[in-house]
Amino acid sequence: MGLQTKPFSLLYISLLLLLIFMIFVRAKTDSDITTLVFKGCAQQSFPDPSGVYSQNLKTLFSSLVSQSSQKAFATSTFGDGQTAFMGLYQCRGDLSLSQCYTCVSKIPEMADKLCNRAVAARVQLSGCYLRYEVIGFKQVPETEFLYKYCGSTQASGTGFEQRRDAALSMVTDGVKKSALFYTGSYEQVYILGQCEGDLASNDCGDCVKGAADTAKNECGDSISVQVYLQKCYISYRYYPNGVPRPDSSSSSTTSSTTGGGRQHTERTVAMAVGIVAAVGFGVVLLMFVRSLLKKRPEY
Secondary structure, X not given: OHHHHHHHHHHHHHHHHHHHHHHHHHHHHHHHHOOEEEEEEOOOEOOOOOOHHHHHHHHHHHXXXXXXXXXXEEEEEEOOHHHOEEEEEEEOOOOOHHHHHHHHOOHHHHHHHHHOOEOEEEEEEOOEEEEEEEOOOOOOOOOOEEEEEEOOOEOOOOOHHHHHHHHHHHHHHHHHHOOOEEEEEEOOEEEEEEEOXXXXXXXXXXXXXXXXXXXXXXXXXEOEEEEEEOOEEEEEEEOOOOOOOOOOOOOOEEXXXXXXXXXXXXXXXXXXXXXXXXXXXXXXXXXXXXXHHHHOOOO
């Protein structure tokens, strides 16, 4: 009896290991896209003795989070008169809608803790951002500088500046032709750029060019850079040994509206499912053959 249940026990163990692996991959992916990059909070807080402001902001957040399961960018308003709020969110262009929802749904609670009733705020995560403001709040230019990250590691050797500048030129042109989102690589430089969803393509190109100029002027030879302006951002990284890819390619220049990281994760999960399924099927088939051989009559 023990021998007969053993293959099924092995199969269950294999499936359990697969489930644990998939949960780990999902948790790692969610953690990657919900990491806080920066927050911007207005110094002025809204007076709220009656709780109307808080309730309107809460309703606005609920509306935005709900929409994030259906589209990657949305704006909304809620409230009347001086207590009304306008808000929007945007997800990175290479995220699925389920990932977009996971990312955006984290922000309302974070905004409440980080900005505490500020009349305007923006919370930027690695995979999405959300911003809101009281109607009538002073507007800032589309190319207003918000935040930069210049990695401490500097490029060594020659040729980095030429490669970086070529990649920055690619992303400036690419966002105008690729629905305001672009990823690509030039030799050893991987680059990403995105504009806010309601920005015209030419304005998007101008915004990204401004971010690129800031990156060159402020970050120099840093191999890892992020620059955020009010309505666009860029991110790039230099890989001296070549940009890691899930697929090999002979082309030195590529562009995509789906992220290599997500493709790589999906491929890893698919491979794991295939391997475990093959092992489980093999175990069951082997034990079935053994069972048949045992039942053969002896002469």
